[in-house]
Amino acid sequence: MNVTDTILARRSVRSYLPEPVAKQLVLSLLESAVHAPSAMNTQPWLFAVVQDGARLKRWSDMAKQRLLQSAKDDAELGRYASLLRDESFNIFYDASTLIVIAGAQRSRFSQADCWLAAENVMLSARAAGLGSCCIGFALDLLNSSELKAELHMPSDAEVAAAVVVGYARDVPAPLVRAAPKVTAWLREVESTAPHGRTEDSYAREHPAGFLATRAAPPAGERAGHPSSHDDPGFGAFGQRRLVEGDRELTLATPLPEELVARLTAVKE
Secondary structure (H helix, E strand, C coil): CCHHHHHHHCCECCCECCCCCCHHHHHHHHHHHCCCCCHHHCCCEEEEEECCHHHHHHHHHHHHHHHHHHHCCCHHHHCCHHHHHCCCCCCCCCCCEEEEEEECCCCCCHHHHHHHHHHHHHHHHHHCCCEEEECHHHHHHHCCHHHHHHCCCCCCCEEEEEEEEECECCCCCCCCCCCCCCCCCCCCCCCECHHHCEHHHHHHHCCCCEEEEECCCCCCCCCCCCCCCCCCCCCHHHCEEEEECCEEEEEECCCCHHHHHHHCCCCC
């Protein structure tokens, strides 16, 4: 299974078998975690592993009480109130193993670094035949002084991610994913204006240069002639083209008069 296959096969598993995950396998997940990128290579992460079902059940009950208290003033959290009141609901889904990932101290990028490490854990778990799931409900409790003391973490550490791993009882069917919502795709190609200046500077000094918006090749262009639609980088006649969504903005120096007739689709 290659990396892309693993990414596409990963699922958030919420039902686990009681079978424990071997220590060596957990260590291999942590080894994958520390190979995640981090800002300025700070590698800020700390890890705690919990494989104690009774402790996890106690923590689940504690977390639910805290969350229910917060739900009184939090409409979004309030949507889960009935679930949190369910005594049978375990926020860790009865998984055999919890991996807690924290930044050794709060910094600008420590949370992002820890989530990158968490993703490595989940992908490596999938590659090893394990299920995994992020547990957001646990973060408030895990950042309490009481729980950080149990986990032997410094008081100024910040727990960023909690991931359960284990052998899946049920693997969910794949969800339909929406296509990427690309808000911009800006490409820029430099060409040279007169006297060696870039077209940007030339255009600022000579506003008579035109800014054209077009969605189809200029009328009159023949096959074999360069155009912004034939070449993904360069516009017609060495123009500079910016692509914004489905529009093409072509900024160029004034064209020779004999060529203007060919650009009938271009508006001043």
